[in-house]
Amino acid sequence: MTAAEHLLAAKSFAELRGSYSGALFIIASGPSTKAFPLQRYADYPMLALNGSICCLAEAGIAPLFYLCDDSSFVRNRLPLLLQALAHAQHLALSPRVVGSLLAQEPQALDGRSAYRFERVNRLPEGGEAMSDRRFARQARKDPDFECDFSWFRQKPNRIGFSRNLDKGYFSSRTIPYAGIQLAYHLGFSRVFLVGVDLDSSLGRFYEQGEQAVKSRLDGDYEDYILPCFRLMAERVINPGFQVYNLSANSRLPAEVVPKIDLDQLDALLAAS
Template identity: 60%
Template sequence: MNANDSTGAIEQQLEAYWDGGRPFESCRGKYSGAVFIIASGPSAGAFPVERYGHIPMIAMNGSIMRFADSSIRPLFYLCDDRGFVRLRLPLVRQGIQRSQHAALGYGALEVLLQNDSEAVDDHSIFLMQRTNRPINGRVLSDRRYAWRAQKDPDIECDFSLLRQKPNRIGFSRNMSKGYFIGRTIPFAALQLAYHLGFTKVFLVGVDLNAQPGRFYEQGEAALPTRLDDDFDDYILPSFELLAKRVVGEHFKVFNMSSASRLPRELFPYVAPDQLDDLLTSS
């Protein structure tokens, strides 16, 4: 098979995942109650996953290492970073194998198919598409998409005629319509949690600090991060929109990182000794 044939085959596989493989509509509203989103910040290293193994969990990127010595299978594993797939392929394989389902961004799945197509065999794989990035269809300008999205009850999106960046900030309640990247993978996980029907989300390891890095890697071997570059322009505004326009009686978000960069007025901080009571309360 020549390079063009190989590229064409991968494109067909990607289209199949979006159109007929694992459509997100099949799992919309399927779950309820609490879910843990396990990110890669240092605070995740101390979280007792075994103690709360009866609660669904969503892992992402390298946070799957938190389950390495555990019998727990996360409900979903997320990755939307093609660079992470290329540089940390064994972790992505582990995430897919250990989890019940995997949700991979278009670029991430493309790189995975190019480097190890067998990694997805016999596994439940969902293709995540960013909003306004259809596989087949026209991409609108960010302003035009944001203007149109204001009329869609599944989408919360900022809009500005004067500045471009606000038009890229949003939240999707329906993963079938895509997701907003928010420049950090936990934000995609929050949109997935809403889509699945969970009503109480606990953020673990969402520290969002470039230093001291991720719980599973430090020093020269660690992958670089853009957290400092993106926090003020994209990450914080995305979480602010979530707190203001999505969080409410039917969708609550709690932050379990005492060192999180997210202001506590956005999402209540939950200390370990408070967690059990919150899990049992309505």
């Protein structure tokens, strides 16, 4: 199948909406991931993001979903993406990732459970996306979205949260945030973030020295990442949907996403 045919055949997230419950772990690529005892929590569903698949594969854990929306990751880290194809139960891949992947490995997605992972306001090929302002104005009236709006600046119109992945996700310029939106869509009530350190100076746990790919975290943190997480904390988090950060040194403030240790994690899991 061609990339276009794979996209047409990709599954809809609508069929999975609200089909899960309980706790979910989102495994990111910050260095604190290496200190987290994955196997201790192997019975819980997990999401793998980009290169974090390597530690799940090493632990013998098949993540419920593998997420990737960065076509440069395909170019720079193809072996890791192929590892995800071999281990993940389901794939959530952006159209650009699908195109880049199949250009190098034409049969890579054959027989795989793949979902189209697309940002909000990205219409099917051949359509035209609205301006950020027009989309944000309409999104504010949609109960599936929480979204800021400004007539005067573009950036606030890109700050939001999607409760329905069939309508796309807000990127926040960091994929763990997309993973949280998927968790909400799937129906999970407690989300635990692993390796969401958001410190570009520390790099990714699976990269060293010259192998490291430059991160854009520092340039995006104040403009997109932190505002999106603040919006989530203020307008999405409720008694039925909670998010916790297992990175003690995460750049995200604890008042935005509460930081917990393993003892607190175990207590929350026991109480659920």
